[in-house]
Amino acid sequence: MKYVMMYGLLLCGLGAFAQKAAPTPAKADTTKKPVAVQPYSKIVPASARKQNGVFTVVYNDNKYYFEIPDSLFNRYFLVVTRYTGTPSGNVSMGGEETNEQTVYFEKASGNKVFMRGVVYRNDSADSTQAIYKSLKVSNVNPIAAAFDIKAINTADKRTVIDVTDLFKKDNPVMSISSKDKGISKVGSIADDRSFIEKIAAYPMNIEARTTKTYTSTSSSLYAAQVAGAITYSFNVSMVLLPKEPMKKRFFDERVGYFANRYTLFNENSQRTQTQDYVQRYRLEPKPEDVDKYNKGILVEPKKPIVYYIDPATPKKWRPYLIAGVNDWQKAFEKAGFKNAIMAKEWPEGDSTMSLEDARFSVIRYMASETPNAYGPRISDPRSGEIMESHVVWYHNVMKLVHNWYMIQAGAIDPRARKMEFDDELMGELIRFVSSHEIGHTIGLRHNMGASSQTPVEKLRDKKWVEANGHTVSIMDYARFNYVAQPEDHISKEGIYPRIGAYDKWAIQWGYKVFPGEQNEEQEHKLLNKLAVDSLTRNPRLWFGGEGKNEDPRSQAEDLSDNVTRANEYGIKNLKRVVAMLPQWTREEGDQYDNLKELHKAAVSQFSRYVDHVAKNIVGRYITNKSVEQSGAVYTAIPKQRTKEAIRFIGRHVFEAPLWLYPDNITNKLGTKVADDILDQQSRYINTLVAPTYLYNLQMMALTTRKNYPVAEYLNDVKREIWKPFGKNELANSMRRSLQRSYVEKLQFIINPKQVKEGWIKSNAQRDDTRLTVLEHTKKLRAEVKAMAAKNPKYAAHYNDIVHEINKILHEQNKL
Template identity: 40%
Template sequence: MKQLIFSITLCFFLIQTDANAQLFGKKKRQKEKSQTEKKKGDFKNYNEIIKGDVKSDQGLFTTHEIDDKLYYEIPFAYLETDLLLVSRIVKLPDNFGGGYINAGSKVNEQVVRWHKRDKNIDLKVISFENESDEDSPIYKSVEANNFFPILYSSKIEAVNPDSTAYLVDVTSLFTDEVSAINAMPERLRKAYKVKRLDKSRSYIASAKSFPQNVEIQHLMTYDAGDPPGRDQAGTISMLLNQSMILLPEDKMQPRLADDRVGWFTIQKYDYNSDKLKSDDYELIRRWRLVPKDIEAYKRGELVEPVKPIVYYLDPATPEKWRPYFIQGIQDWNVAFEEAGFKNAIIAKEAPTKEEDPEFSPEDVRYSVVRYVATTTRNAVGPSVSDPRTGEIIESDIIWYHNHLRSYRNRYMIEAGAQKESARTLETPEEEIGEMMRMVIAHEVGHALGLPHNMKASSAYPTDSLRSATFTQKYGLTPSIMDYARVNYVAQPEDEGVRYIRMMGPYDKYSVNWGYRYIPEAESKEDEKPILDEWILDKAGNSWYEFGSGYGVADPRANRESLGDDHVKASEYGLANLKKVVPNLVKWTAEEGQDYAELAEVYRELGYMWSGYIRHVYDNVGGVYETRKTANQKGAVYEHVPKDIQKGAVEFLNEHAFTNHEWLLNREILQRIEDDGAIERVKSLQTRTLSNLLDEDRMIRMIENESFNGSEAYTVLEMMDDLRTGIFSELYRGQTVDAYRRNLQRTYIDLATNSIAELNAEEKRNDEVIISDVIPLMRAELEQLKTDIASRRYRTSDKMSRIHWNDLLARIDKAFGE
């Protein structure tokens, strides 16, 4: 049975009017011989068009530049052929898109086909999400409901001299606004008050054709009322690159995804499934690696791939950082060796103009680690893949220059108490280079198909991160794809400990699972039992578990956390921060400079403090997720044990909701601001308290009690523990300082607002809310009202009494009294 693939129509394209859309399946495409029999007399004379000062380039399509026009010769043989169209930015204004759009950013990628319609050539957008067998009855329905849209259309101008190709004017594809390939989305159009595309200042800059791809660069200029950056011309100009690459007719064998092992995927829907629905499944995105010597590979020898993965360094990369970038790329060879390949990934310096005048970072044939000179503090690892099979065709790793600053600051904050080399704004090259190396390795991991595995960091025992032997061998986490950048658990007395993340056992496992060549399997279905067996072999070992950290309540899948005991890890982290804060003035001082660096590092230290607190409070009402299939025993979802939740609230009362004199260091504050310290602490504490009293969290706790009874940490227990901690001065008859008064007012306001919001939702939806959250909050306020009324005069401090009376008034207002 031959399989056919269909597209979901994209809403922003023109509706296709030709009902005779040719669909393709697994059988070899048949060329239309009638094309070559078309009489040239039906079109213009080729030599009347292609004449004079013509710049031509032969390749996949022969291109002709004449004055301000661009023509393609589209071979008959490549009509109805799958081509990948990749749109990228080459040059752009400063701070365009807020700094996260840069030279090399991908605008779009889509599969297209040239289609002849009478005397026209249409460029159709093809998708491969829906599929059906061409001989099945449902084929017609899938075809009718997945009509291919037309991206661009042009009249055929002529037939080339040897009657093998149509000559088509494609100028307007690159000089008009075609939404699917331009870099001005509607949100930026509104933000920059873009009025129109100025065609007089928009043009095709270059056209190059290669055997497998065509590369076009075109400049687009927009009139804008509020352009980004320091633009004074009232315009936005961008140079774009459009790559049209021939997809392989010999398709890579796809591999079925399994959510127990993390991979970027492509969604598919099979309408010929025997199930009582369309059979949806996913394919993983990966490079095609095939061993040169399959027999040696079968014997367990390490074998080089037929075509290795090659990355080029951007020529703009500073020379001193290049060795670290190369190391970061080639670090993955250790993981590929686990999959049976040697020298699977290679890093190279980009060729000079003399060595290869055709080399371009925008050419989709080349994967490049780009060094971007912007103030953005980030790095990314996107890739381009064949939607038919998941084969990754190309990727560009992007390093933003100021990301160095992020790691310098984090290293000082999280390792300054332990390492003398971290106590400076000039981090030693070897150490900042090691951090850069691991960032590049992380981004290459994305480009290989691996998503974040935020759960990995919870696998190692917390105290093992204080061991030199353990950390030097296994790193900080089983996966470099986690966010666990610096070892904040290690203490000043711990010698020889590793402080920077590195590749771990999960990375080797996942690469083996996704890239190992299985010669005995002739289809993706044949592979599945083998892949399942590899997963089951590691089942129950937390080092090999996957958790994305997105959309789940699992506290183990938390970014920047370390170790299996969040309370202990955060206590270690806070102990280090308390040693760092008194030294920040000295460590950040630069002769002749102001205190901007101090202010920046101090601000980021506050964020990290907040992160340590978040790692703990996420355990309250948390639910562990262990991904399993039906043939595996045990639950997928389990509530966090009672003692861990209760211990988390005790930690919060001790470390989050107290007076942070250590954080409010006078030597720092007097140098960076004239006020704002109280408000800063209030903001940090309010965020923590608001998250702790989140409705979804409380609902999970209520469900836990209904399932597990006395073994559950109940909402009432949590509220009692929280109240006695936050209002400890009330129960002890003590004076309340300004910071605690702020916190206690926030507690009352959050409870009040929660009731008001839920009541408003009830009225808006005209329904009865059955959640226990409203009565719980009401009961909490009533309890506080009783306690405050009976205890408010146990202190002689006038300001404290005023505060207690104010809280009573706030509670009365909440009840409408």
Template identity: 35%
Template sequence: MTKNLLKLSFTTLFLFIGNVNGFTQIPKKLPKPTGKITSKKTLTDTLKKKADKDSTSKKELKSYAELLKKATTKNGLFKVHQSENDYYFEIPLNLMEKDFLIVNKISSVPLALNESGVNKGVNFDNKVIRFSRNKSAKTIWVKTIVPQVESAPGDAITRSVKDNFTGSVIESFKIEAYSPDSSAVVIKMNKVFDGTEKSFNDVFTDIGLGASPKTSLSAIEKVKTFPQNVVVRALLSSRVMDAGISVPISMAITTNILLLPEKPMKPRFADNRVGFFSTPRWYFSDAQHKLETRELVTRWRMEPKPEDQARYLKGELVEPVKPIVFYIDPATPPQWRKEIIAGVHDWQKAFEQAGFKNAIQAREVTDTTDYDGDDVRYNEITYAASPKSNAMGPAVVDPRSGEILESDVIWWHNVMTSVQYWMRVQTGIIDSAVRYNKVSDERMGHAIRFVSSHEIGHTLGLKHNMAASASFPVDSLRSPSFTNRMGGTASSIMDYARFNYVAQPGDQVTNITPQIGTYDKYAIAWGYRWLPGEDPHQEIPVLKEWIKVHAKDPLYHYGEQQKMLDIIDPRAQSEDLGDDAVKASRYGLANLKRLIPQILNWSAPEGDNYYQAGKLYLAAIWQWQTYAEHVTANIGGYYLEDPVSGDGKDAYTPVPVKTQKAALEYFKEQVFLMPEWLFNKELLKKTFPVKDTPVGPMEYAPLNLRREYQYSLLYSLLSESRLLRMLEMEVLFGKDKVFTVAELFNDIRPAIFAQTMKGKSLAITDRMLQQNYVDALLVSTDKMLEKITKKSLKQTGSDNLPQTCDLGLSKETESSMNPAAGLRMIYVTAMSRTSEAASAKRAELLQILNILENNKNRGDESTKGHYMDLILRIRQSLQTK
């Protein structure tokens, strides 16, 4: 079995997980057209023929007693009858045409899928269904619907809504018998769970394996029925091809059929200035001039008891009708349970600002008699034994209202690996307890508590707020009094603001772990404070006023996550701290410079090899790269807002010229030269930077690593979208008010070719810098111009991929998963082949060619050969003589 067995691509993985930032969404894609147009009559005839085929005449129906004489029965939402290997649902007729939600989750996986991050608790598909009795055909049909539309009762347009948003039939069951009082039908359900049909779940397709279950190797394992739902667990088996090898795969799938509330929760309309996940809703009415489209906030039903409503409205804290309760998976190691529970309870203070006490709780499972982690009545923090380093907080949502019905946080065991490296690299210099290969349980517990709180935040409906870290002044992060008063490293735990790398030795800062902050409490209050009334439209003025009160305070600012490889607003970045990336990064560099010489002492005790030292070394280099990325985002960056009339804000403001130039100076200092202390010669005698890969540890040669990282950052600096944004701002504000593309190139070129213009011989690192710069220009220019030189046209649609929290440290992983694609971006790349960006890059190549031609006979032989190589490359690309 190959080591790379079933390594699913991150695109595939995040598509099948089906959640946005931790939240399961009802699929929005329509079935692909078949290319064949079918009339309404033909469709009806086809469905009727299928129904006739499945039908049984009244006289052929078995009696209830005869059919179930050997069956055992369980009572619940449906009666479930088991007769040997056959399973029958007894569905009351009064539940026909009611809304049910099918929730499909993975309950067990083999090693091959485990290594790909497919683990217990992953929710891969949900759909809303209705059971419908076809009296004439003696069958029960199952329709799937997308309940996205609402229309005013009594309006004429409601007739059209009913005709234009109908459900689609996905399954048909023969009625086997009627209950003795004729109030329910009995149907045999095996085929939709044992792999015969894919209508209720199609797991192998949904997770990207493209296989079908083998029915002879698949079976229903158990069925349970509860007051609100029925749970079916089945083992599905198949074989998939991997690297030419046929690999057996068996998975346990748990399907919940959940009765949705008869009366949906009153929805709350989303506002882009507060970061909640949402589900779409369309409103039709006769009085409209256009369709009303809204996004409904995803949140739990949090309401005061009827007898407490008056007290609640006076401002008293009251307990909700139904608190949110999370259960800790009994498989969780005992030493971490207390901290995970604490991470849940930390949100109680936030709910108190919404007017509720004891609103969110966490409990250990003390009696497993009735407890079942697969039952949607229980919210579970699931512990997955896996090498994957991650965590996620998905939820099951009622798409009619945005109500969160159930949630399972998935906690991958190896998340502690990422947490450990963050602590060691970012704060090891100021905290001796986290320096060594195994940090203390106390410190790890604090970190686990922070991760727990972050993921619970997602289960409450909160998106990432990547601008929260920018609300803290950089130097305040060096203040013990400020960090103790504000808590943590940002105004929101929903940022990826890790540990305090800004604090320096001697600052005596000890509050260095992210915590729930000002924004989190405000956001929960905004989303969960109960308002009387039935119409969500009546809440809009109140909700806007709550935002207006804090509109100018940076502690309450929400900054949406952006595409990781193309940051537009440098205030809303992952992994950064403080309101000044250059200053924060310089503090971080100072601590890294102290850390590098200590790696052998911290990671290689006597008698051990240097594997752990090599891994810590690579983590330190990644941290250096992260600082450079934070700074680079300022160049060509905009400050993005979601302004409303009267708030005095602008939607797009270019980063000040002074800030952009300071960022470029940092870039030249750190990336052009790359600090020698980063490549410590004593350390490199013992180990190169080490990365774990599917084929084993990979040792990165230092010169190769320098070339790779330098090139990556140069390519990012010269990116098409960055230059096009700078050109947009030049047109809007005038070139005297912005940092222009011409200024950028005129500042870069003399620094890169300084030694050349002096006629000196070049060191290998000088030659590498020039090669990387020229190649970044050549490759990016060729990509912009490929539509001119190639006959084929490559279409690039927007990747609106779902995501989980990425808690890993791997830059390669981050690049491939692209977690924020489809979030807030500015489209600037149309017709880029004819843009000033293409002209500027070609003009820069001609300037470089002129410098090289004038100096090609100067310097030593290596330098001359280097110049000729660059000349040939540029001439070939520009097709010059």
């Protein structure tokens, strides 16, 4: 098919414009006399400091110059700006990206050089179409900066421009993004407090370190409050993109890759179309190995993917970070390559190598309190080709994985029962984090649905789980096997995440090289067949997305195909862990800070378990499919699964979870137990009786095969709330509060403010749902009257409830 493609890349501060397919020299303002070009020796004397690279960088008389070869005019550079230092309290941290743009330099008349920002890229399969000409004349790239030509290096055919102000001052290409400026309320730049630290040249990139100070009115940044200004330090990378872009690979929603988006214009089509292309490394067999590769023989790639370990990394952790990278080798074997990916220690004695050189991907170590790690990529926006990556590993990620492991695995692994893990255990946890982040750098998104493909009882099957792992993807937030019980005797092989079946399949789909000279559309057909065949044979290869939709199978940090049953096991283990926290967190001289931190982690884990289950009440299963695959894309959650979820919440939330707050913890921390539990109960009753929840259930009952009427649902919820009181008066008090809250929620649906004002905003209050709630409330009144007669001890409470319901019904009769 003949078409024209237009790629939209948002440039912060430049807006959305369009670029000609082949940039042509621009015309400068001819009304002004051109600036005189100086002799080269005057601008670049023999005493000037020079560094050769993609451009020659010259430093002379406190100014920086670029010598741009003629061959690199109109060549695309990806400019990535990252923070290297931020003010205290800033949302972003050192190492994080703030800006990414594509630029090119072009010569203009009047002895000028323009730097244009690329915001649309036209990539034409057939430039003879009339629509192509329309795009060409209507899409002009903005001029981001203009430079006078200072001199010409005639010997090397290089043009000299002064770039001091480009890097020192504020501009939309090499500074804070407009979004970040808004968050930190950044104002104008202070020239007297902004400077260039250094600019260095490498074979395919320029690296600049700068410090910039801005005025700020932020109330959240201490520096802005004290000085009215905030100072950042930046690293700016200008990476030369390939002259010929790599062949694109169409994105497929059934496989989780990061992607770049294009808009397709085709005069033979009646509409524009969007098309996404995945981000991946350029991995190809060597020319002499193509025949072997096509026969299915594993071959080494022409250029393997290599990650280096930052020499600042503590030596004892380096082997584990390396192992986390090398673990991906078996995945790339599915794509036909051996030794395709590897990690090495940085050769510290080699002065020809630099951590900032874009030819090298590095796992950077940050001595930061941030408990995190992440794996960004620099990719060619024209094709999705990953140019390089810097995985950022913060020192305090060890605190994060320590707390996860103690809380989730402490019941089944004795090694997890102390505040300072042995190096071997911590190393293994670092290895798992390394593997996950490397997955991102090679193009893979999170697959939060991966863990749902493991049957819950298999997680307790020692032989099975140790052989297969507890999730099919390292790209899930599956963390650790919290389902396994102490009596199952599961070893570490059945506790940690690992490279799984989905990861191998995803790498095969993204990196397999097909024989012949197929174009992108022909290759797309082959990939679609691969996806259909693979998913038909093995449905466990399902990509569940980032966990942001309504599908309860796709959630962060859950496990198994039945999260309600899985989290029953999880709570059993959590009870064991909470009981032992005072002992496990004990360290000499500690004033219960450890206990406070880990108890908070335990409470969060408990809430996470309940949240996982609650998502099964209102939602749908979503399984992306092509037309070649049978079955529905959207299916209702089974009614029985929803009923199980309601009973789970009744058992573990509406029955006050006092076990989570034992005296030997709360009397050390001063925890307000009743407040904490009431907050939890209030949150879930607000969810279960929310108007939107009830409306969605009503619509499901009418439009799907899930025959679960709202009346039946409310009776199930009521059954969990209106249970008999027990012997514990604190729990009884909280249940009475819960029952009052339940009646308040019914009041909101029956007599909303909008009804009194003569109009209704909520669908749940406009349709039959309100009538159902009204009838439910009338029946509840009769039941509560009976409770008052049978339980004289609590008659005052029940009679008060009846009184409140009468007020609700009386108010309703006035409408």
